[in-house]
Amino acid sequence: MSLSSRHLLGLYGVPKEDIQLILDTATTFREVLERPIKKVPTLQGKTIVNLFYENSTRTRISFELAQKRLSADTVNFSTSTSSTKKGESFKDTVRNIEAMKVDMIVVRHQSAGIPYFLTRISKANIINAGDGLHEHPTQALLDMYSIREKFGTLKGLNICIVGDVAHSRVAMSNIFGLKTMGANVSVCGPSTMIPVGIEELGVKVCKNIDEAIKSNDVLNVLRIQLERDAGSRIPSVREYHNFYGITSERLEKNNKNILILHPGPINRGVELTSEVADGPYQIILDQVTNGVAVRMAVLYLLGTMN
Amino acid sequence: MKIILKDATLLNPAQKLHEKKDLLIEDGIIRKVGELTDEDYEKSTVYDFAGKYCVPGLFDMHVHLREPGREDEETIETGSNAAAAGGFTEIACMPNTTPDIDSAEIVRYIKEKSKEHLVEVYPIAAATKKRQGEAISPMFELYGAGAVGFSDDGVTIKTAAVLKNALEYSKMFDAPIIEHCEDESLSSGAMNEGINSTILGLPPLPSVSEDIIVIRDILMAEYTGGKVHIAHISTKRAVELVRWAKKRNINVTAEATPHHFTLTDESLKTYDTNFKMNPPLRTAEDVEAIIEGLKDGTIDCIASDHAPHSIEEKEMEFIYAPNGIIGLETELGLALSELVHKKRITMEQIVEKLSINPRKILNLPVPQFKVGEKANLTVIDPDLIWTVDVSTFKSKSKNSPFDKKLLTGKAVAVINKRKMYYEDKFIDI
Ligand SMILES: [Zn+2]
Ligand SMILES: [Zn+2]
Numbered sequence: 184m185s186l187s188s189r190h191l192l193g194l195y196g197v198p199k200e201d202i203q204l205i206l207d208t209a210t211t212f213r214e215v216l217e218r219p220i221k222k223v224p225t226l227q228g229k230t231i232v233n234l235f236y237e238n239s240t241r242t243r244i245s246f247e248l249a250q251k252r253l254s255a256d257t258v259n260f261s262t263s264t265s266s267t268k269k270g271e272s273f274k275d276t277v278r279n280i281e282a283m284k285v286d287m288i289v290v291r292h293q294s295a296g297i298p299y300f301l302t303r304i305s306k307a308n309i310i311n312a313g314d315g316l317h318e319h320p321t322q323a324l325l326d327m328y329s330i331r332e333k334f335g336t337l338k339g340l341n342i343c344i345v346g347d348v349a350h351s352r353v354a355m356s357n358i359f360g361l362k363t364m365g366a367n368v369s370v371c372g373p374s375t376m377i378p379v380g381i382e383e384l385g386v387k388v389c390k391n392i393d394e395a396i397k398s399n400d401v402l403n404v405l406r407i408q409l410e411r412d413a414g415s416r417i418p419s420v421r422e423y424h425n426f427y428g429i430t431s432e433r434l435e436k437n438n439k440n441i442l443i444l445h446p447g448p449i450n451r452g453v454e455l456t457s458e459v460a461d462g463p464y465q466i467i468l469d470q471v472t473n474g475v476a477v478r479m480a481v482l483y484l485l486g487t488m489n
Numbered sequence: 490m491k492i493i494l495k496d497a498t499l500l501n502p503a504q505k506l507h508e509k510k511d512l513l514i515e516d517g518i519i520r521k522v523g524e525l526t527d528e529d530y531e532k533s534t535v536y537d538f539a540g541k542y543c544v545p546g547l548f549d550m551h552v553h554l555r556e557p558g559r560e561d562e563e564t565i566e567t568g569s570n571a572a573a574a575g576g577f578t579e580i581a582c583m584p585n586t587t588p589d590i591d592s593a594e595i596v597r598y599i600k601e602k603s604k605e606h607l608v609e610v611y612p613i614a615a616a617t618k619k620r621q622g623e624a625i626s627p628m629f630e631l632y633g634a635g636a637v638g639f640s641d642d643g644v645t646i647k648t649a650a651v652l653k654n655a656l657e658y659s660k661m662f663d664a665p666i667i668e669h670c671e672d673e674s675l676s677s678g679a680m681n682e683g684i685n686s687t688i689l690g691l692p693p694l695p696s697v698s699e700d701i702i703v704i705r706d707i708l709m710a711e712y713t714g715g716k717v718h719i720a721h722i723s724t725k726r727a728v729e730l731v732r733w734a735k736k737r738n739i740n741v742t743a744e745a746t747p748h749h750f751t752l753t754d755e756s757l758k759t760y761d762t763n764f765k766m767n768p769p770l771r772t773a774e775d776v777e778a779i780i781e782g783l784k785d786g787t788i789d790c791i792a793s794d795h796a797p798h799s800i801e802e803k804e805m806e807f808i809y810a811p812n813g814i815i816g817l818e819t820e821l822g823l824a825l826s827e828l829v830h831k832k833r834i835t836m837e838q839i840v841e842k843l844s845i846n847p848r849k850i851l852n853l854p855v856p857q858f859k860v861g862e863k864a865n866l867t868v869i870d871p872d873l874i875w876t877v878d879v880s881t882f883k884s885k886s887k888n889s890p891f892d893k894k895l896l897t898g899k900a901v902a903v904i905n906k907r908k909m910y911y912e913d914k915f916i917d918i
Contacts, residue, residue, distance in 0.1 A: 195688060273806055294806035295690040296760025315808065317690025352690060379693065380684030 186484050190309040192298045193318035194360040202360055206328050208480035209473070215252065216476055226255035226486045229286045234276075235261040235312070236292040241447060242312050242322070245471070246289050249478035255486070258285070273297075274304060281305050287486060290314070308485040316352055322446055323356030325477040327364065329470050330401055333442055338365035343395045345371045345427065346405030346454055347416070349378040353446045354405055358386055371395040372427060375416035392427050396437040403444040404429055407453050420453050431458045444470060490918050491515045492909070493530060497538035497868060501545050502837045503845050503855045512543065514864045517907030517918060522858055536902065536911070538868050544840045545856040546578025546865040546905055549817060550847040551642075551667075551720055551744060551792035554610070556602070557595065558587025563797035563885045565599060568817070569608035570883035571795070573910040575817040576867045576900025578608060581851060584615040585643040591615035591626045593634035600635045607908040607915060611637045611851065616655045616666055622647025625655050632662050637851040640667035642720060645702050647673070649709060656715025665718040665742070665850055670702035670727070671768065679808050681754040681769045689757060691807060694769050696724040703727040707734040710741050718850055719743040721794050723768035725778035732787040742850050743782070744792040747816060747823035750779045752890065762803050762810035763890040766796070784834050789846040791839075793820045797886030815884045819877055819891045821869070825898025829871065836871065868902040875899055 186201050194202070215223055231250050235243055243259070250257045260280070280288070287308040290298055295315030302309050313319040331337055342361055348354040348370045355378075361368045362385060369387035370377060377388055389395045396402065407423060417423045434441055443455070443465040451457045459465060494512040499522070501507075513521035513529055521529065554568040555561075563571075565582075572580050582599065584590035590599070596612045603610035614636035615626045620643065628639060639659055645668060646652045655666050678694030680686050686693040703719055707730060710717040722728060722743045734741045748766065753773050756764045764770060782788040796813025803810055824843065828834045834842075844867075848855050856865035877894045879887040902911040909916045 274804055292806065294808040296807045299760045300806070315690050316692070349687075355687075355690060378687040379682055380687050383684045384688075 185488055189485060189488055190298065190302055191320050191481055191485065192302070192309065192311050194320045194323055194356045194363070195318065197360070197363065199363050202324070202327070202364060205324055205477065205480050205484060206331060208484060209328050209477045212479040212483070213473065213476040216472065222252050222254060224254045225483055226250070226253040229255045229486050230284065231255050231257050231287045231289065231482070232280050232285045233257060233259045234280070234288055234290045235259070237313070239291055239313065242291065245474045246312060246478050249475050249482055252475070253479055253482055253486070255482070277301060277304050281307070287482065308488070310481060310485065313352055316350055318356045318359075319352040320356045320360070321474070321478050321481060322353045323360045324481070325470055325474040326357055326403055326444055326446070327360055328473045328477050329444060329466055330442070332469070332473070333466065334400065337361060340366045340401060341369070341399040342366050342401040342403065343369045343371050343389065343399040344403045344405065345392065345395060345429070347376040347407055348372055348381070348405065349376050350408060351405050357403060358384060362386070369395065369399070373417055373423070392429070393433060393437050396433055396441060399438075399441065401442045401444065402429065404454050406446065406448065407450055409450070424453055428454060428456065429459050430456045431462060434459065434464055442466065447471070491529075491533035492918050493525065493533045493535045494543055494868065495535050495537050495539070497541045497543035499858050500542045500836065500840055501858055502841055503545065504857055504859070506858060507837070512858065514904065514918065517864055519858065519860055519862050519864050522860060538901070540870065540872070541901060542836065542869045542871060544867050544869060545844045546903060547576045547821065547843045547867045547900070548579045548847040549577050549793050549795070549820065550581040550790060550851060552580045552582050552795040552817065553585065553797065553813070554582045555586065555797055557598070561885070562799050565602040565610060566606065567883060567885040568795070568797070569603060569606045569610060571815070571817040572608045573903050573915070574883045575819070576821045576869065576903055577817065578865050578867060578903050578905035579611065580608060581611040581613050581637060581847070583613055583640060583642045585620060589615045589620050590636070591618055591620070591631070593627070593630045596631055596634035596636050607903065607905050607910055609905065611635070611853070613638045613640050613642070613667060615639065616641045616646055617651060620644065622651055625651065625658055628658055628664070632664060636664070637853065638665045638667050638718070640669065640720070642667065642669045645669055645671050645673065649705060652706065652709050653713060656709055656713040656717065660713065660715045663716065663852055665716040667718045667720050668702065668706050669720050670699045670706065672698045672701045679765065679769070680757055681771045683754065683772060685754045685757065689760070691757070696726065696771060696775070699724050699768055700726040700730065703730050707731070707739055707741055710734070711737070711739040714740065716740045721746050721749065721768055721792070722779065722782070722788060723749045723771050723775060725775045728778045728782040728787055732782070735787060742789045742846075743787065744790045745779045745783060745788045746792060746794045747820050748814060748890065750776055750783065751823055751827050756890065760807045761890070762805070762807055763814060763888055765807065765810055765812055766794070766814055767812035780828065780833050783828065783838070783842065789842065789850065791820065791824055791842045792847070793817050797884055798888045799886060803888045813888070815882070815886050815889050818882050818884065819889060819896070821900055822875070822877070822896035822898055823891070825871055826896045830897050865905045866903070867900050869898065870901045871898045873897070873899045873901070
């Protein structure tokens with residue numbers, strides 16, 4: 184079994200069989216992570232570059248760990264957004280990296296579409312670790328893995344993504360992937376945070392958070408990205424919290440069986456109260472562990488293709 | 490020197506002419522229209538143009554030449570060569586150069602540079618000083634030096650107050666204010682807002698950003714009696730607004746680019762920056778509305794918005810890449826392939842939109858096929874099938890989304906200012 188594409192650019196249009204294969208492979212690696220020696224020689228001799236143009240300690244560490252567990256050689260290239268503001272050097276940077284004969288590039292960048300651009304200027308396998316507001320496929324895959332671990336399936340589950348959906352690549356990847364796997368996907372948040380035309384993708388829009396809690400099996404709660412000028416789309420964080428914040432009272436009143444996911448890092452007291460963030464409904468730390476297994480699966484499947 | 494254009498169909502709706510007649514041109518002047526003698530044929534160089542149309546020289550009223558300032562991307566000369574190759578004998582160039590075309594000196598510089606070339610370049614000068622939108626430019630002086638219209642293209646004239654001034658002032662010499670319609674507060678995006686921007690995660694640019702300025706400008710044209718020309722119209726609503734305005738005899742005209750009547754935002758799926766322009770590619774519904782607008786006369790002309798950019802600048806992160814594509818060398822082919830051959834508009838309308846109307850808007854004379862007139866004409870083979878190949882373009886830049894596209898219809902010769910461009914060469918005639 185192998186994937187149908189040699190890159191992971193996003194989950195839009197990725198066939199069900201591919202997602203299934205990644206999630207099944209991740210299960211195997213999840214077991215590896217429970218062993219005393221958490222390392223396999225699968226990608227020995229492969230060179231992977233982590234090309235991070237945006238700060239993201241969590242995602243980078245997760246990828247790095249996955250690469251080390253697979254015995255790959257890794258090189259990190261991180262640069263802040265400001266130093267390459269105009270981006271003239273992106274192509275040159277990639278050409279330099281390419282000259283070092285790398286096998287795979289994991290890329291995060293503030294401009295949507297960068298992974299596509301990379302496939303045109305590099306021969307390596309490209310993995311998208313988050314591009315602008317486009318996609319963050321490995322995050323969605325680990326969310327899907329975590330949900331599947333709890334429910335045994337994704338098909339027919341009611342899953343709602345809550346928050347600034349319009350400005351979340353995590354949300355979009357989740358929507359594409361979950362729809363492909365047969366889940367009923369809805370979104371909930373203030374109208375200014377709902378993406379234009381989302382219904383055309385077969386996604387229901389819910390404006391009331393209590394309704395969303397009542398009618399779903401899973402809530403995937405997004406971080407309110409204050410740094411991405413969420414301020415212009417909501418009058419205040421306080422108002423957001425009052426109308427869309429997830430509190431224990433809301434969960435207890437509406438649905439005691441709900442499962443809460445959060446891609447992290449959490450703004451405590453904004454999208455989730457501390458009580459919920461540390462409470463019985465959430466699996467936030469499982470998501471982190473599963474993230475390593477899912478990334479190992481993606482790296483393994485792409486890295487052993489050619 | 491005497492030349493004869495033989496067996497072409499002379500097509501000029503401005504003189505209600507649609508007839509197969511031979512033309513005798515001597516030293517750049519039309520000496521005979523039909524009724525040529527055997528002696529004429531013996532003493533002239535004869536070009537056989539059977540099956541082709543001979544029309545008044547094509548005119549593109551929206552071209553960005555990068556001179557002065559960015560001669561690495563385009564010069565007046567290379568842009569003029571591209572125009573000739575595309576079938577144009579005259580073009581108007583936009584003022585967003587470095588420095589801007591906002592002084593008589595620069596207007597004269599451009600006129601001077603284009604003097605020796607087959608293609609005549611008419612400068613559009615800045616509507617406001619340095620295109621900053623604060624105060625109107627010295628329009629009298631600019632007009633006197635040879636500017637034919639005023640625009641802050643690249644951006645909209647910032648405020649209604651300055652627009653009002655510009656329209657009232659330019660009315661004195663009947664020159665149009667050419668508007669790039671985009672509400673600044675809504676225009677930080679990189680592609681049309683809609684389902685595709687949601688899927689692609691690119692910052693959206695809503696169509697209402699254009700519509701708001703179009704209606705502002707229409708109302709201001711009505712109020713002042715000034716003349717507004719809407720550049721590169723791209724939305725369905727904007728077409729409706731212009732149609733509404735024309736019904737009320739408001740002095741407004743509009744142009745559409747070939748990319749806005751042939752492509753949609755679906756094309757952005759691979760994040761190829763050759764599909765990034767402003768206004769952005771819109772939806773199929775908008776494309777249909779533009780074609781309808783061209784058909785019923787709501788949209789007066791076709792213009793390229795030829796915008797050369799270097800490969801280094803274009804081949805970068807989508808959100809940072811500059812807007813715009815080159816268009817002079819594909820414009821006629823796209824119009825013929827997508828509009829005429831698909832039976833959306835007629836060949837007469839092509840001549841109106843690519844030759845007659847731009848000149849009317851800019852108060853320039855339309856060339857006539859009459860004895861004693863200067864020969865300013867384009868010979869079009871409507872059925873020539875060719876493949877776009879940017880590597881052969883005369884333009885210094887290669888940023889076209891139409892590379893490798895198969896087109897039907899092409900200019901095969903242009904004549905102006907005693908020069909002829911034929912088979913890739915300029916010939917003195
Ligand atoms: Zn413009
Ligand atoms: Zn322009």
